[in-house]
Amino acid sequence: MAPRPRKRGNRDMPPGLYATSSGFEYRHPVTKKRHGMGTDRAKAIAAANILNHRLKPSGDLVSRVVGAESVATVVERYRAEYLTDKRQAERTAKEREYRLNRIIADLGELALESLTVRRLADFLQPLAREAYIKHRQELVEIFRFACAAGIADRNLAELTLPKGSKAKTRKRWTQEQYDATLAVAEPWLRNAMALAVITLQRREDLCAMRHSHIEAGRLLVRQSKAENYETPVNLAISIWPELQACIDVSKQLTPFCPFLIGRKPTRDRRGKNEAKTHPFQVLPDYLSKALAAARDDCGLFDDVPAAERPTLHELRAFGAWLYREAGKPEEWVQALLGHASEKMTKHYLSGHAEEWVEIA
Structure with missing residues (x-):
């Protein structure tokens, strides 16, 4: 859609500059933020022309003449020549597609060689911390591919400011909190909580468990997060009495x-959720939200900030800790979790109780 034509008195103003009741404003072409430009018309126009020269896309027409590849073209090559051979979980692939589409939408028309560190920084700056980190990582990978393919001479994205992720603040479950949440949960949710603590599996794998996966006294679990790993994690969990009780209740x-x-x-919602293969199926997001609601209703988290309250995922660590407290070897716990490293298992086992240094 063509932009609305300017009023006759403003036709001499460059793109991005607007007259307001208090003077003039400039709209940043990348961040879309408005910046005050004072009340002097001539100075505002001069400043806007300089800003447009620095910030406006300028590589698209040039690239057609000199044959330079646009950002959109490089991203498409990155998809076809690099990502197709990269094993990714379904959720990871979807998140990556979102980032690539956003990069194309904001920078796609530019020639890759016309990009500057300033331009990349302007693209990243408005993003929230986690989005900033992920998009910057994606740009670093795209430039790394471009350098290897001879399209770029250096990785400009690596010169932008790196930001660290905020440390997770979620607390561990305590036995008292778990029991209190269990007491207010609906029967199906109580059984799901028990299944999570007994099997130590992620929510996607919990929701995917079927009765048909039980063979020869074992529950077969193919961990979805590891399905594209070089060595997938396939577990055959013996059905001991506690697990059998969950199956019977189900x-x-x-x-x-x-x-x-x-x-x-409680309502007939057939056809409302195409992700379901059975009307009684519980999807991962619903399971997480149902547990969070029961947790908040139990009365023990009223003074705990929302960001610090334990979630469904923390039941994995809680169950792992219970097993160790019951005398199970850490190697056994690591195998049930499906962890490749001992370090990750130790992280799951930490933080459940105060540790004391014995001094005789």
Whole structure:
């Protein structure tokens, strides 16, 4: 859609400069933020012309003449020549596609060789911390690919300001908190919580567990996060009494549901959620939200900031800690978690209780 034509008295103003009741404003072409430009018309026009020269896309027409590749073209090559051979979990791939589409939308028309550190910084600056970190990492990878392909001479994205992720503040579950949440949870959610603590699996794998996955006294779990790893993690979990109890409760609560975690909906929502393969199926997001609601209703978290309250994922660490307290070797716990490194398992086992240094 063509921009609305300017009023007759403003036709001499350059793109991005606007007259307001208090003077003039300049709209940044990348961040879209407005900046006051004072009340002097001539000075505002001169400043806007300088800003447009520095900030406006200028590589698209030049690239057509000299054959330089646009950012959009390089991103498409990055997808086709690099990402196709890279193993990614489904969620990771979706998040990456979102970032690539945003990069193309904001920078795609520019010739890659016309980009500057300032331009990349202007693209990143408005983003929230985590989005900034992820988009910067993506740009670094794109430039790394471009350098290897001979399209770029250096990795400009690496020269932008790196930001560190904020440390996670979520607390561990305590036995008291777990029991209190269990007491207010619906029957299906209580069974799901028990299943999480017993099997130590992630929410996606919990929700994917089916009765048909039980073979020869074992529950077979293919961890979805590791399905594209060079060595996928496939677990055959022996069905000991506690796990069998969860399976039995599941059959009693939703006898016609093929999933171990099932819930009979209170309303007929057939066709409302195409992600479901069965009307009683519980999806990962719903499970997380249901647990969070029960946790908040139990009364023990009223004084705990929302960002610090333990979630469904922390049940993995809570269950791992319970196993170690019961005498299970850390190697056994690591295997059930599906961790490749001992260091990650030790992280899950830490932070559940105060540690004391014995001094005789």
